[in-house]
Amino acid sequence: MTPVRVGVFGLLGSGNLGNDGSLEAVLGYLRTEHPEAVVGALCGGPEAVTARFGIPATRLHWNRGEYRTASRAGAIAAKGLGKLVDVFRTAAWVRRHDVVIVPGMGVLEATLPLRPWGFPYSLFLLCASGRLFGTPVALVGVGAAPIGNRPTRALVRWSARLAAYRSYRDAPSRDAMRAMGVDTARDTVHPDLAFALPTPPTSPPSGPPGTVCVGVMDFHGGNDDRARADEIYRRYLDGTTRFVHALVADGRPVRLLTGDECDAPVVAAILDAVDSPLVTVAETASLADLMKETAAADTVVATRYHNLICALKAGTPTLALSYAAKSDALMDRMGLGAYCHPAREVDADRLLEQFRELEKHSAELRRTLAERNEAAVQQLNDQFTALTTALFPTHDHTHVHREAP
Template sequence: MTAADGTAVRVGVFGLLGSGNLGNDGSLEAVLGYLGQRHPEAAVDALCGGPETVTARFGIPATRLHWNRAEYRTASRVGSVAAKGLGKFVDVFRTAAWVRRHDVVIVPGMGVLEATLPLRPWGFPYSLFLLCASGRLLGTRVALVSVGAAEIGSRPTRALVRWSARLAAYRSYRDDRSRDAMRAMGVDTSRDKVYPDLAFSLPAPPSGTPSDSPGPVCVGVMDFHGGNDDRARAEEIHGRYLDGTIRFVRTLAEEGRPVRLLTGDACDASVVAAVLDAVDSPLVTAAEPASLADLMNETAAADTVVAVRYHNLICALKSGTPTLALSYAAKSDALMERMGLGAYCHPAREADAGRLLEQFRALEKDSAELRRTLAERNQVVTGQLDDQFDELTAALFPATDNAPTLRETP
């Protein structure tokens, strides 16, 4: 794809990529796959959280998202607080300069319009606002593609997220609840569409063949302390979640079931260590996935999956393995409903080992039927993502001799 002057179209990808979250990197991988297949001549680079990791893994140039290298460390001294403040000012010009070098910027999936985990307004919401405002001012098309959203209580964060969405040239959401949330926060979503999460476009591993006897169970874990509005109860929520998970895993091990612990972010290692120490069984082991492909291979080899992180759920569902969601946000419930497993959700904030075991046994009893359901639903979502990529091409890569006018957003 070339611009009117014959040069390659310059495409930027933006987000907390390369920072240890496998779901975010999986969304990037999906968009790079789309660009490589449909727009192979595009020149692609990234503005992201972990530029070295992104360049090493995906082979594209990458720039650090923040001028201040200590952006995500707690600032307690006067000097570090001042450095953060200066960084916010410098990032205005850094972001604008990066955006100006591109024809198109894509924000690939991720929950960029939500605060279902602890989030400060001057963190990523501020960065996203700088991106979208720069795009609008400089004439660069910014696309929020299959993103997650949720209503936000904090007024500063809500305002930044709302204006980011309004200033974007293209928006699509990964579920109806995300679109509804943006509408409730004052964004005109009448022309926005809903498509599955981008990770569903990634290749799926061959499905495993369940044995007649009970086989391995994958249990995804998370360093979960509640959401943005749960800060006062964070430790209580974490303790309840961890206790319920440990009791559940211990029971499976006592029944002779091999259990494989899965993570989705570097910060989850502490939970893995706590579960291994508390259960202390050779039947309980921990995987060390480096990508969503690794997670899919793990889940495809299991009889059943119990998972909490959103993209762990996607990997399990994509691989066709019956899955029970320890749900910490509406997006997990929406995903399970889309894939026909809406009955198999359990609240992560109130993890109860007894109830979790009841749901797990019901899931295993219906395993054969659920595998058929997942095979059918996966065919549907793959087709829907093909439609998404068709629409994205029409919106962001118009023919140079007949470029349509993009939707104006208020």
């Protein structure tokens, strides 16, 4: 039999550890349940994807300057031409595959600054090409949120409608798509794909209070906050810095975490403001690295969504600096819904109070997280079984995908 050709699509290999973690989870599923599949990618960082995952990859955009601001006539013309060329490049790539999977990520949301002619346009081209050539496109465990910008909302809505399969990483995502006019009657909700990744060994802390991991983010608000983006960033940075300073004053070692290459300036600003040997920076290249860091900590306070997932999956009591409904939904799913703090209005004093309350209930929360993580693994087994049934109908469904040891 001819091996099934599977394409994976998204902003993969572009420096965002969460996106690459979702890809890693789907590749684990494919290698376990469909080892005969030939996998290729259409993505943001093809060289990085090929080097790390060993699969052939094609650049998402013809125009290499797609994500640089275009002010000169030549750059603007190149962007416009690129949009036209990408129609044919995307269609040709989709046609070479039997199935296309979009692995997780917030592909149906605009909770961070986003232009309609950027990724939403690329996703629409993918889903439209899939429908045109009869190649099923599966949006697997994706995130969605209400979108105010009308062109972006239209592209996202049509992308979802044209997809052959949809599942979401939380109930608010499915609700958002229903509110945008997508029929979600057959769509399912499962935990984020990252919960299918291996969990590092953990042990409850003993002795005096230990390390606190603080996950930071280059946060300027969402797509509707552009007018006050600088104000939001200053407030976030000031509040987070004051919180780190308070931890250091209590003698607590602080380990700074990031989740994207763009977070480096935030780390540098905190290090400059809090000049102490107690503050160190974790060097992380994957979600596995992040999980190891959070597993070794007593407590985690983090902003980025996948920093939260890594901490929760590691079973470490976690406080979320929440910037979107997805963070609140995740914390609630894992039994820590009371430990959220708004990232747009970080109040260092209030954050410190919540942190101390979190640590007071640390043992109880660790037990809760252990139970919720076990349930998440089973729910993702169900997700992968459903995906096999939908995309590989001739496959023997007797296998069960399980979290790697």
